[in-house]
Amino acid sequence: MNDSALHWFRRDLRLADNKALSAALQESARVHCVFVFDTDILGKLTRRADRRVEFILHCVAELADDLAGLGGNLIVLHGRAVEEIPRLARRLQAGSVYTNRDYEPAAIARDQEVERALNADGMAFYRCKDQVVFEQDELVSQEGRAYTVFAAYRNAWLKRLPQADLEPAPLETARGRFARWDDGTPPRPLPRLQDLGFETTNLLELGIKPGTTGADQTLGDFLPRMHAYREARDYPAVRGVSYLSVHLRFGTVSVRRLVNEALRDGSEGARTWLAELIWRDFYFSILYLFPHVVGHAFRRDLEALPFTNREDRFDAWREGHTGYPLVDAAMRQLNRTGYMHNRLRMLTASFLVKHLQVDWRWGERYFAEQLNDYDLAANNGGWQWSASTGNDAQPWFRIFNPVLQSKRFDAEGRFIRRYVPELAGCSDKLVHEPWKMSPAEQAAARVLIGEHYPAPVVDHAQARQAALRMFQGIRPAAGSA
């Protein structure tokens, strides 16, 4: 048993059911804990007011409190993780460093660099499976190949589930197991947002509760609704989904706990929700096994689509001024809150790529900037699914009709009215297509189309035809999927 180890928190901001932390506690007499505000990551963020940095800071503060309660402390650093981690490990004379595995190409490269530095100094670096139930090499087809079709992957995942380790990783709670770092200098307070170069956001006003307490509360709210998930999940005006994505993203709840809750519930709703967790594993595996999806179409034959990439259309989409009410409501929800309902992610993505003929990477990047729950694997997978460039994507000729989707999933226009208040006075029928209002109806609804709310940036029927031509153009021989 090593004398002391270092656990490096990244996207696993909890003590409970944390595989790498648990391993460190089992194999070392004393465990130090560190979180690094990594300037290699923060430096890429484009906005100074970023809800995610604030979310993380709250989580880190809570982690520090929780560790203090167990007699330890959380070392919080601000710098390049590839330098800070080996330097800290040397100073602590840690025998080994533990962390939970990350599947993104940049993170893999970072971890390899850290590993080289640690090994050079005779320290071990352990990466544990924690984020997912099954990793990329655990589920393979009969021929030993990776699954690229979700239905087959899900079947294999479910078949293998009984052998999955879903036991909560034990947390060694005895006082004294967590080490306190005393380097002789006064203890440093946690950095403030300003120290990190960021500004306060509306995160807390929005009712988003960070930390494991926030995760517990969000999960507790969802459990009684889980059985209704299948029926309720498609309606953005309804509280039908779990809202746990941001907590899964930052690891304030473990995926194992969520799987256990779904299995315990056992309802049809729970099974549908479990499938969403399986999608998550699936996209982590796809990203790991096919890293070219970062920046490139999974389907290489659809790499060179002739997008028109008109800036004015992209701006209209980003700002929620396309003239299609549900699309605009969704984009304004994203801009204001950092959240977007999944059905609306599909709708807005389809609209950008197919109606507006803007490169899916532009939309992917915008979502990456805005989403509180942004995750490279899931976001890339979702965009490539919508753009029809992905593995097991929707067929290229499948094009959402933004008006029909609106009538179907927001029939009374409740969601639209919440985020596009200028349409509040429209009838339930015409709120989905306000450009069809007569001048008298516009006056009665107190909204003039083209003045208070834009006319459609593109005509649906024409845009649909243009999209079909765009896809047909680069694969004339095939003609169909």
Added chain:
DNA sequence: TGAAATGTTGGGGCG
């Protein structure tokens, strides 16, 4: 985890 175009059927109005 669509939608539109096209095809088919059957009831009812009507000469």
Added chain:
DNA sequence: ACGCCCCAACATTTC
């Protein structure tokens, strides 16, 4: 009574 047409309603195919 009968045939014809219209057109919902539903089914199939096409993108």
